[in-house]
Amino acid sequence: MKPNINIGTLDNIEFPEILYKYRDWDNINNRRFILNREVYLSSPDQFEDTLDCKIPIRYDLMSEKQAYDFYERLQEQSGIVLNRQKKRKKLKNFVKAKEYKSKKFNSEYEKIYFEEYFKRIGILCLTAENKLEEMWVKYANNHSGFCIGYNSRILFESLGGGGKVEYVDTLPIIMPDPIMDRDTQRYKQIYHKLKEWEFEKEYRTQKFWFNGASRSERQIEIPKEAFHSIILGKNITDLNRHAIIDAVNTNIGDHVQIIDYNSII
DSSP states (O other): OOOOOOTTOOTTOOOOSEEEEEEOTTSHHHHHHHHSOEEEOBOGGGOSSTTTTOOOBOGGGOOHHHHHHHHHHHHHHHTOOOOHHHHHHHHHHHHHHTGGGOHHHHHHHHHHHHHHHHHHEEEEEEESOSOOHHHHHHHTTTTTSEEEEEEHHHHHHHHTOOEEOEEESSOOOBOOTTTSOHHHHHHHHHSEEEGGGGGGOEEEEEEEOTTOOOHHHHEEEOOGGGEEEEEEOTTOOHHHHHHHHHHHHHHTOTTSEEEEGGGOO
């Protein structure tokens, strides 16, 4: 059964009014989230979770009929024109060789595939919670940093959509196109993680660049209205506190709430 995929649209999707991003003011790149009103859409090769967005495509699970359809699609995409007889013979030989069942072949192809995929995909990871201890420690310099609250609808509208990460005991099986269409592949790849990461309570959005993305292209400016609040960590220094408040007022506006961590209900 094909899943109900809502990537890229906000209609009929339930998501929190405010979503959060934990940051460290002592990290120059993290400052850009306020100074430049940016978000950064990371390549999955930077993620700590070695399986995040890296679920292998299971060519080895294809039946002979599915393999034939798969190779037929590759033939069509190659642009090489063959008559019907030569085409059928070539496809049957591919299926007969059963390279798609080879672990070595699939491992080598998978490496090339993900290298190219990661150049083109960008992910912004957010969370629904603003008092997650592990997140404050890990991503906000042990409470010395800050946490940005975004108006999720405005943020998602400016980036093209988003959704909730599903945490599962076993990662989903992804079959090659055309056995599984590209939207379903991407949904399973991007929005599923193992339950050991459930503490992050993650929502995310993603963008795909067909020709790959430079670092500057991954730095995307968002509207001032997308900012709802800034939460200051309980261990933040006075110097950083004043620097953040000044940066928010100068670059975003006084509509943004500045909140101390201990004031969060």
